[in-house]
Amino acid sequence: MTATPHLAPPLVPSPGTTHLPTEPAPEPAQSDQRHSLSPGFARRYRVALRFPRVALSVALWVVLALLLIVPIVLFLITAISPRLLSQGTQWFTLSNFHTAFTGFFARGLLNSLWLSALCAVLALGVSLGLAWGVQRTNLIGRRAYPLAVWALLLMPSFLVAEGWEYLLQPHGVLNQFGIPTGLADHLFFGPAGVVFVDTMTIVPFAYIAVSVALANLGSEFEDAARVHGAGRWRTARVVLPILAPAMLSALAIGFAETISDFGVASTLAASSHFPVATYNLFQAVDSNPSDFGVASAISWVLVASAAIPIAIQARALRGRSYAVLSGRSRQPVRRRLGGRGQIVGTAAAGGLFVLALGAPITGAVVASMLKGFGTNLSAHAFTLANYRLVFDGTAGLAGPLLYSTRLAVITATITAGLGLVVARAMTAKGAGAMGKVLDLILIGSVALPGIVLGAGYIFTYNLPLASNFGLALYGTTPLLAIGYLATCLPGQSRLMVGPVSQLQDSLLDAARVHGARGFSAWRRAALPILSRLMLWAWLLTFAKTLLELPVSQLLFPPGNATAAVAINNFVGTSAHYGEATAMSVVAMAEMFGVILLGLALFRWLAPRGWQRIGGFIDV
């Protein structure tokens, strides 16, 4: 699921966790009944605390099982035992793996592997350069670039690909204004274009991982290197390895997100005839009859390949300390770029975002306004007719968009809360092996495209024994919401692990000492610090859910199409091509509008204190 970033490396012990006292404070000399700190009471208190904690973790695992584990496992089992889910005649077979590793499917798998590796490395390079420019120099516009990174994160990858297609295709937007596009078109519709769009899609994840680590790197290492006579590049070679954990984390995330991407695979890669694993998986499911066995075999490979970079990262970091943030860290001095430096820097960073964001958005907007776009008849004739059609056309967008908005709001709210619980479970003291298992389950879920989860949900919630238990969820709106939740939760939880693990338990103890209890203690001590994190988690989940396609296509209740399904149905019909482009623009406008509204409301209404702490990536 190419949903949301997930950043924390697997299980690093939370920093600076002070040891919680295992014994209560020593009794005061005179045993004052009011203070009730006798050992007997303390023991009973801890035992009483443990029960709700155990019940909570069992409840969490049950929720995760229903959300993620059972549907994915059932889908994976189909490769080995198709008969179990009525998808074949054999109770046990390895022939699906054989098919997945030959011919066309094998080419797709190989392409996916090298594509993901290459894009991860490129994205790391780009984000390192960008982070350095924003944090360590006085580059003009450096406050705007993190915002652009967020915008890039929110932009669905298929829209970036389509926007470029509108620009570059023959008689596309650029041609309409007399700009020839032959060579660019040829380059773009091929592996080069796929690498470009995929890299741009994962730059935000890598940037988030790298920029925070860079921010925490004091200047003493660079100073030491330069004192010993190292030039610019030598210094970089000395300092960069200190950022290794963040860099490896960025590589792992970039790899997992690219290999599971479906947006670019189904638009650009497909029309360039460049096979990749996710599109092959989709074709296996889409064929007649559906070949869930081969699709499942491909899923095994996707999950396994996502685990590899995580394992490499864990191995590389073991036994070394990268702790560089201390009381003696020195604030680095911003390098002053000369005129030439500013020009080069702005051209590079600005050019990057123009290519990644500006061009596709312009392409899509202008295309929606050109009269008769896609035919010979359009000639600088701007019109808003397509937009009118969107709202009073025969099968307009208003209904599906409203439906999607409602679902997105509900999903975002639940994800923000549940993600916090999961992140806490992964980072709590004593999480141990369970925490690692949880981490693997989450990263495995991220590596799988949405169609797998959708089909897994049908397998699970349409089981005959499900209806025996009175669980008639299939074909209803709640199941669609649960499906969205499962799509977004793994990514969001991993995003939250970093900040949540930094929260010291002593904060809650301090609140309790001052008289707050339970939820009130959490609300007043932890919530202010986590508020911006939860806000961004909410906004990201909203954005990803509003235009979600694969799970929606399989699970939407009859009669209630979601926005992306409606747009997709229109794109298929050439008579409605203009309307389809206008629909995409309207949906994107709503997405960005809600995000800006959310940020504005927070800035206006949240208490001052909440806005000052717990910042998250310079915004």
Add this chain to the structure above:
Amino acid sequence: MDVAAQPGQIRTTGTTGKIRTTGSTGTDRMDRTTARGPEPVATRTRRNRGRRLALSAIALSGAVGLAACSSPSASPSSQPASSSKVPLVLYAAEGYDSAMATAFTKATGIPVNLDDDSTGPLFTKIEAEKNNPKWDLFWVDGDQAFASLDTQNYLLKGFTPNVAYNSLGKSLVPSDKSYIPTGVTMAAALVYNSDTVSSPPTSWNDLLSPQYKGAVGMNDPSVSGPTYPYVAGQYQHLGGTSQGQTFFTALKANGLHVYQTNTNTLQALETGQIKVATIQSSAGIGAGFKNPNIKVAYLNPETVLPSVLGIDAHSSATVQAEAKQFVNFVLSSAGQKVMQSGDPTGDSLYWPLVNGVDPLSPLPPLSTIPTQTLNPYTWGPREASINTWFTDNIVQ
């Protein structure tokens, strides 16, 4: 502290790197200061409380608003079912399906839950639901899917609707009567741009001539549903697999362009990248409404692509009786009128199989087109291998 190993951590403000919190004691330097000095605690607490109240009020009203408009209406045709009328679940990929569902409910009072989507996802759902099917009726273009479902005994057999089929219609009904054809289009009509082509080709072999070098476009059969019947039709017409492969290899040598869907192919045609395209007749005629230069010709032979209705064998007797009513309605004159008016620039441009019903005006009479039909029980199972050959040899 192993902080560097924790990307995504909370960023701290201030120059010393410590997390600052606001306290209620008023001694923190981050208090709001006004022109008269630090703000008194009481005022700040009141303001924060006011903000929190406003925030909760907005959240609450938002939730109430959502709940209030959260009565998801199913398709407009669904009404509260009376005791004897069970809702019919219809999975359909036709442009006129919602018009038909509404009209049927109006005529009979039976509510219809319509799942309108493209053929691919619908078929995926049906296959994934195999151990517990939820659908009652399935209505898409192309009979291969139905042959496959019938082979697995998922379709109700032996049902003859009360309709007078014409001869083409009769030839499309399978021997075990497991599905019902409702209309036909041509899988691959010859669509051309009259700006660039003054006289269109008159036979399939014309496409191999130098005159059309680099000027022919078609869809990818593994992506576009109607294209596989066109490819299979060529194999059948030319006499077998090797002859068919020879034809398409020659076509590729003559510069064939392969696109993903009708949209891409039509765009290429309209913008002059190609001169002729072989796409579904309804799509070609529909494009002609918007651009009068797009015209359609028919070569010998044209492979027929039927739109087909199938009934789930596992539904209850009540539901099956209602489904049969639906089929009869579709094939009645009232139903045919709905089919022809529900999507006038798309799927409504079909040739009826019912005696006494004429196609819409842009379509020539069926008798003037040399047609051939494909046996889906023969050609359906070959789809995977033919598509794979095509992808490996023609698309790449």
